[in-house]
Amino acid sequence: MRPSVRKSNIVIVACLFWAGQTQAQNALKGWHLKDLQQDGYYGISIGNAYTFLKDKKSTPVIVAVIDSGIDTTQEDLRSILWRNPKEIPGNGIDDDGNGYIDDVYGWNFLGNIDGNNLKKAADEKTRLYHRYKNKFSGTSINEDSLPKTDKAQYNLWAKAAKEMTVNSEEQAELMFVEMALKALKKHDKTLQQELGKTEFTCEQLEKWQPSNSHGKQAKLGYLSSMKLLGFEGDDTNAFIISQLSEYADGKKESMEARDVPPPDYREKVIKDDYYNINDRFYGNADVMGPNPLHGTHVSGIIGADRTNNLGIEGVADNVKIMMVRAIPDGDEYDKDVALAIKYAVDNGARVINMSFGKAFSPEKKWVDEAIQYAEAKDVLIVHAAGNEATDVDETENFPNAQLLECNRRADNFINVGASSDPHIGDGKLIADFSNYGKANVDVFAPGVKIYSTFPGKSDYGFLKGTSMAAPVVAGVAALIRSYYPDLSARQVKYAIEKSAYSCDTTVTVYKPGTKEKVTISTLCETGGMINARTALEVAATLQPEIRDKKKVTLPKATFKNSKPVK
Structure with a gap:
């Protein structure tokens, strides 16, 4: 039995090794940062990475975390939070004119002007099923006779309808x-x-x-x-x-949804014109939201204060975390994800962490254009591959790097699976829950038994999931961009992926969710797990790309003629 919460990529229930000893628990705190040769753990070798960086200067890097929210009072996060330099806190005025009032720490696309917040949402297949049910259910459909748009809608609805059946x-x-x-x-x-x-x-x-x-x-x-x-x-x-x-x-609720449509929580709270991507100035400045556990944990992994001798140490030492709240309990909305990416890019993020995913993306075009927008602005996106122990080369998982209208893959997108360690849980090197894919998962990173910040002034705890693996990679990406700021997002991705080649691709592991032994090289493109030290060594050898800004192609349709309402 391996159910998981798809929106956040945290595994909530999984049959794992029972760890009941305090000493063992303490030993595993921060294992993901350790070095195999020195410490005996398949971590990212962060200590050796900082030894390599000794006497080198860094510049601050903004990392946007698109997630459920963040506790801005957490002791290990307070000093590393991004603060909008052009916004005066609490004055109720859009000081910087970007359309978002009092966006001091970021923005919340799951709220309204009255301060109310959306906590939960139905899964996307349910929303799709009821969106087109009246149009397609109970009728004889000849696909060949349908217009192109209707055919695409019907295929989505039919797929959702099939999955609505409860087994x-x-x-x-x-x-x-x-x-x-x-x-x-x-x-x-x-x-x-x-x-x-x-x-x-x-x-x-x-x-x-x-x-x-x-x-x-x-x-x-x-x-x-x-x-x-x-x-x-x-x-x-x-x-x-x-x-x-x-x-x-x-x-x-999901099992009952075939017969009874779930409440439209979004309509009750946000009240935007959802199908109009240019109706984008909604939400509020409450980046904490009603459930900031996931985003707080992710943020700590990336950049928790490494100098205060409290709690934990993040991967990167000179980052500012920008929270963009767009992920409810349930499946995220494509519109919120697209706008969250654009907000992050427009406000200076150089790395974006996206620890979420879903099986349907009806407005993928909007998300694709936002990814393309980030690509054109040289922003790297790091995404969690998901927790269904599924081959994502065969089963769709969104968002992804495939830009449908361009018929190509975005070169600023890294998809991350979760690795583990023989000392942890069932002792497998690749997490039993992790999605995989030779073509569509780029690299593995530690994602089991990861200790990080929890909501509360001084609270910490362990979580697991590809949600925890992605910010490990995002932290390394930020580290590279901090010490080698002239490298492009594409070059940072190259350095990270090249670091994984140090893994012995002949090592056999269990394919997630099975007892089948395979080589790591069959489970992801690089055939290995990230190593911070090696990634920095690769980065140090690269010469900055010459990017001709005049030739940069921005997406044409999304965010067009959209200005804040004064």
Whole structure:
């Protein structure tokens, strides 16, 4: 059983090795930064990277994180947050004239002017299914007779309709999660009373010795459920129950959606003209939003303060994190993603991290044009490959590098799968949940048991997913752009991918989700895992590209004749 939350690429429930020892947990904090030869972990060798950079000067690099939100009060993030130099905080005026009022830390495309925020959204297949249901359902369709636009709509709808069918495996999966959740809540109530506190971790529970049979039964039941569900030893009871509840509610809503359309949360909150890409000045300045866990964790991986002796150290040492909130609980909207990319580019981002994905993209044209816009402005995009243990050469996953209208691949786009380490979980070198693809996944990076910032002034924790692998790569990209600022996005991508060739491509690994042994070279284009030291060595050998700005081609359709309303 391997369900995952597609919008964020965090794996919520997966059968994993049970880590119950505090000493082991502490040893794994920051493993992704370590070096194989020196430390015995398949990390990115960040220590050696900084040794290589000794006495070299850096320039600050803005990294945009398009995500769920960020806690701006987190102790390890406060000093590395991007601040709009042209905007006066809290005065209710669009000081820089960019159409976004008080966008001090970035922008929130999932809100409204009254300060309300969109938290959840239906998945894209459900939105598509009901969008065209009245047009195509129950009618005899001759595809050959349909106009080009209608044919494209019909094919999307038919694919969505096919996937709306609930199979017995999904029903059993939901039943299992609901039963587990019910039992956990019962045990949790007893344990809170017996322990005398409302929050605890599995590690703490394992050390606790109950004084009565009720406590013993609750402890045994709770820990047994945790082992079965695959939650980590340092996850709190509150976190586990909230994640399971969110997953079960979303799954139930999705299964019921074929007959009952889900609420249009977007219409209730944002109220934009969704199908008009040039209606883009909506949202608010609340970059935290109602659930900033994912974005806060991602941001810490990239650039948590390396000098304050607190919490963790990010990959890059001279970055400013710009948060662009565009990812709800559920599938993101293509319009928000496209506008988030443009906002990031227009406000100076040189690297954009996108740790999200989905199976349908009805307005892919908008996202493609935004990626092309970033490409023309020399901005690198790093994307998480997804957590379905799927070959994305055969199964579509969006966003992606294929620019349909141009019939080519964007050269500023890196798609990242998740690697692991023999010391972690099931001991596999490639994460069992990670998507892969010889043509469409560029490189692997650590994405299992990654310790980073959590919402709260001084909170930290472990998460896993390709969502965690992508910011590792984004951090290395920022490091290169910081110390070698004259290199183009294409050259940074080249240096990162070239660094992976140091991996022995003859090493056999398990293909994610299977027991089949394959070489790493069959799972991604580069056949390896990122190495920061090697990437910097490659970057140091490159001469800056001469880019003729007069020949740079910008997309023509998107963002046309669009100005802020005064």
